[in-house]
Amino acid sequence: AQRVTQPEKLLSVFKGAPVELKCNYSYSGSPELFWYVQYSRQRLQLLLRHISRESIKGFTADLNKGETSFHLKKPFAQEEDSAMYYCALSGPGFQKLVFGTGTRLLVSP
Amino acid sequence: DVKVTQSSRYLVKRTGEKVFLECVQDMDHENMFWYRQDPGLGLRLIYFSYDVKMKEKGDIPEGYSVSREKKERFSLILESASTNQTSMYLCASTTPAVAKNIQYFGAGTRLSVL
Numbered sequence: 363a364q365r366v367t368q369p370e371k372l373l374s375v376f377k378g379a380p381v382e383l384k385c386n387y388s389y390s391g392s393p394e395l396f397w398y399v400q401y402s403r404q405r406l407q408l409l410l411r412h413i414s415r416e417s418i419k420g421f422t423a424d425l426n427k428g429e430t431s432f433h434l435k436k437p438f439a440q441e442e443d444s445a446m447y448y449c450a451l452s453g454p455g456f457q458k459l460v461f462g463t464g465t466r467l468l469v470s471p
Numbered sequence: 472d473v474k475v476t477q478s479s480r481y482l483v484k485r486t487g488e489k490v491f492l493e494c495v496q497d498m499d500h501e502n503m504f505w506y507r508q509d510p511g512l513g514l515r516l517i518y519f520s521y522d523v524k525m526k527e528k529g530d531i532p533e534g535y536s537v538s539r540e541k542k543e544r545f546s547l548i549l550e551s552a553s554t555n556q557t558s559m560y561l562c563a564s565t566t567p568a569v570a571k572n573i574q575y576f577g578a579g580t581r582l583s584v585l
Contacts, residue, residue, distance in 0.1 A: 371511065394572055406514075406561060406576040448513060452572045457502050457565050458529075459574060463513035 364389050366451050368462035375439050376470050383434040383465045385423075385449030394452040395425055395432040396459070401445045409434075409447070419443070439469045474498070477562050477577035484584050490549040492580050494562030501566050503545035504574065505529075505537065508559040517560075520545055552584045 365388045375381055387393060397409040410418045412425040412432060423434045432449060449462040478493035496503065502521050506514040506529075516529030518537040526537050534556060538546040545564075549556055559581050563574040 368513075396572070405578045406563075408573050411573070457567060457572050457574070458504075458516065458519060459514075459572070460516075461506075461514040463511060 364393075364451055364453055364460045366449050366460055366462035368447075368449055368465050370465045371463070372466045372468065374468045374470065377441055378438050381434075381436045381439045381443070381467065381469075383447050383449075383467065385432045385434065385462060387430050387432065387449075387451050389430075389451060389453060391453060395423070396450040396452070397421070397423055397432075397434050398448045398450055398461075399445050400448070406448070439467075441469050441471060443467060444469045475562055475564055475575050475577040477560075477580050479580050480578065482580055482582045484549075484552050484582065486553060486584060488549075488552050488584075490552050490582065490584075492547040492549075492560055492562075492582070494545045494547070494564075494577055495543050496545075496562075496564040496575070497543065498564070498566070498575075499542065500564035500575075501542070501568075502564060503539065504563040504565075505535075505545065505547045506561045506563065507531070508561055508579070514561065517547065549582075552582075554584050556582065557584045558582060 367386045395412040399409040400406045421436045448464045450459040475496045504519040505517040520526045520539040536548045562577040565574045
């Protein structure tokens, strides 16, 4: 069965500190992994996906198939990074996504 | 720019009422989805549709039904609303042709069932 686990409900850091939001998944095939973000009073939107291998807003995420992880990282957090972050997994067929329970990131000044 | 529009931002209904949540997308996407978003539970898929008049159950379809009569519109129906259906409902759409597996979301409808 497909499953995405985000162990932290809340991650609180100070501005300028490094950030790592954890995501682990279970899937028998080759999944496609995503990070979606929801800023306050905004709609849920794609942040990045593993096949793009790009950095968005300073965030990166590397797919580690051995550890079945897709952690989201940023070396220096900014206050505007405060948001709800969801890790998601897609398997074959109809482009369904399985979401984790989300991690709220709070960056304090 | 893809636009997914949900007809209501906030909705208050009474137990037992029939509730319609509407979603329209303007990018000719084949696939459309309905999720509910609850604190601590994340997003859970209720139903999805990959074509007009086609629908598939998601993970939590009980108490819900859907309708897709036109490609751009996907409706979620609560046949007899109950208090445990109080939640934020999100609609999303995607197409395999251009943005494979990238889902575009509406702003959400916050439904309160009293």
